[in-house]
Amino acid sequence: MADLHFELVTPERLIRSEDVHMVVVPGSEGEFGVLAGHAPFMSTIRDGEVAIYKTAGSSPERIAIEGGFAEVNDKGLTVLAEKADVPA
Template sequence: MATFELELVSPEKLLLSRPVEMVIIPAAEGDMGVLPGHVPMIVTLRGGVISVRENGQETERMFVRGGFAEVGPTRVTVLADTAVPVANLSRAEAERLIETAERDYQAAAANDTPEKREAAMNHLLAMRAMKDAAQAA
């Protein structure tokens, strides 16, 4: 089967760099499947799970809090704000982060600019996606 090069990078390190058959990324507009030969584009990521497929099966699941992906016909580069293997997520930690994010959003909704409110809401949604991913692991 045809492959393309996938690189997943977080601020701390290069997490993944190898040929894969398919990747599903949590684009801001919705989950996006990428196969070899995909049209070039740059997309914003929302909090969610990146799913990697090799040899006809899912081989990796990584939670990302957000970031960007550059998609091309032979390469996909994901620049993630934060990336954690789904198996390493903690539901209890995600619930704690949701509580903090909810407080931050309430404070932003009362006092801040629309941009800061949107950023606070995006963070809250990402933490909820983290909890969902932790439950599914």
């Protein structure tokens, strides 16, 4: 399966822009996973962690986020977070 283009953005800067296997997002209605080819939609997000799987079967990299929106479209997944705690 093709890779998913993922972007994580805060008001201050672009945190990530890369192709990954899957991303799990803490939606306000519950967590949801996004793979390449996912149906388009938008969701508000709650405070939690975005889990980024770079390849199938890999351990996820986790980034804590606070609030915002997620949009899935034909170009990929964009998470617009109010705040993101990026590991050093």
